[in-house]
Amino acid sequence: MNTNTATALDPRRVQRRTVLILSAAQLLSGIGNGASLSVGSLLAVQLSGSNAWAGAVTTVMTLATAVAAMPLAGLAERRGRRAGLATGVLSGMAGAILVVAATVTGLFILLLAGAALLGLGTAANLQARFAAVDLAEPEKRGRSLAVVVWAVTAGAVAGPNLIRPGAVVGEALGLPGIAGPFIFSAAGLGLAALLLLVGLRPDPLLHALALRGEAARPPGRQRGVLKRGLAAVRSSPSARLAMLAVVTAHAAMAAVMSMTPLHLQLLTEGPLHPGAGHAHAASTDVFVLIGFTISLHIAGMYALSPVMGWLTDRAGRLPTLVLGHGLILAAALTAGLGAGRPELVTVGLVLLGLGWSAATIAGSTLLAESVAPGDRVLAQGVSDTLMSGAGAVGAGMSGLILSWVGYPGLNAGAAALAAVVLGAIVLTGRRGPAPASAAG
Structure with a gap:
């Protein structure tokens, strides 16, 4: 986006649209993550055959979230928030699909791989709150960020309650009942990614840069992002x-x-x-x-x-x-x-x-x-x-x-x-x- 195009757009209007799109995407992906966390420990025990692995899904997801944060931030720095957020959410959708495959095959390693990709989705959810302040006025930054955080509430509350309907859906599709919540995860994350790709235009970070007359870092591998x-x-x-x-x-x-x-x-x-x-x-x-x-x-x-x-x-x-x-x-x-x-x-x-x-x-x-x-x-x-x-x-x-x-x-x-x-x-x-x- 060039500076002339950016100037022609009302930053306040773009900011309102950005917060709305981010909030809706958070709600959808939050439902997906909530459904995953609600039965992850049960599935880990079932596939591993040991209670010692009950926390494996949560641990792998958390570690993957930490590891993925900087690469996704680097991608956002080069290509904009839309690219960084959508990449993470689509990875989470792939993770949910892998978990469904794990319930069918009984492969514990496949469950862990799915959990790692779900962690990328969580990393994107965390970074969404920062995307809400790229264009926010200084006196409204806290409220803009908070609205996007608040949007997770519905997913966090609804997710654990999807075990029973998820089982019905899973069995109707010929899958193990415990796979059902992850079907909801894949659907929620997929819709969130689509919403970000289609709706997050103009990109809030690129638009903010254009308003200041700056450009994003050139594409290509960027070294030393953590440093x-x-x-x-x-x-x-x-x-x-x-x-x-x-x-x-x-x-x-x-x-x-x-x-x-x-x-x-x-x-x-x-x-x-x-x-x-x-x-x-x-x-x-x-x-x-x-x-x-x-x-x-x-x-x-x-x-x-x-x-x-x-x-x-x-x-x-x-x-x-x-x-x-x-x-x-x-x-x-x-x-x-x-x-x-x-x-x-x-x-x-x-x-x-x-x-x-x-x-x-x-x-x-x-x-x-x-x-x-x-x-x-x-x-x-x-x-x-x-x-x-x-x-x-x-x-x-x-x-x-x-x-x-x-x-x-x-x-x-x-x-x-x-x-x-x-x-x-x-x-x-x-x-x-x-x-x-x-x-x-």
Whole structure:
């Protein structure tokens, strides 16, 4: 797109269309990812023949998301947001199809390959929130980003409820019933990719560059994208703070959330004893409790995203970061000190979701405006890489931490992470406010 064409288009109108298209695509792909996560552990156990592999699908997806963030960011830098997002989402669709093939063939390795490609779809979903601020006015960046994050809510809520209808669809197609949710995944991701390819025109990133009289990086292999992204973040104190806030919030959330179902099971039933006569009835009760708690946690993460975006714009980036990590601290104290009471654990998980929402939206907004325009896409890629990596480490280490120091100790670790960020924000405030914008 040349500068004359870009100038002829109203940036506000393009921005409204961009947010609408991104939100609709997030909703469709969110349904796909929610359906996948709802039965991934069950399928891993079924195909591997061992409970030890129950977390394999989630782990592979998370690691693939971290690994894919920088290549997708590099693609967006060269070809625009549409190319980067559509590539990731189409890869996720291919992953869902591979998982369906795994259920038919019984090949565990095929399941892991599908999970890895689904991780690319998740990486694209994460980067969509940054695409929402390419053209946003400075005073509306938080709200634009938050609306796209909020669009995931419907998928996150609907996905786990697609197991039964998915089984009906799968069996109607002559496939194993457990393949059904992944059919929904493939369909949702395919529609999201089509919507991005057709609807995301003009490309928000390329349009923003054209308005500034700049050009995208030339096509071809670009080396050192991670190094350039890290250098951009290191060069800005505000970007470093934003990165710290987002990464620690995600690590704390992943660690506590991943072990809460097990803690609630141990709290209400005690250790499992095969052959116990009351096991079935008790398991039914605890599954209801776990499902209720995790659903409220997910609602806390996404449902109030527009409110967090509004606060980010009206109250400021740093005050909203204080709110976010203050809520994470309160969540850890509530769940940790109330570890013996399921209702307090549930309250803690809701606060944890709300804190994650505020910290992620405010931190992502601050990052987007704290680096030079030419470095923004790669800095955002670094953020997603570290965020996903921190989530994988947090979830992976949480089981060991739980076995060493128990659920209260796990929450104490999350509280310590939040306290570190709050301390960093205080130090930043004493040095002076963060720059309003490096991006214009």
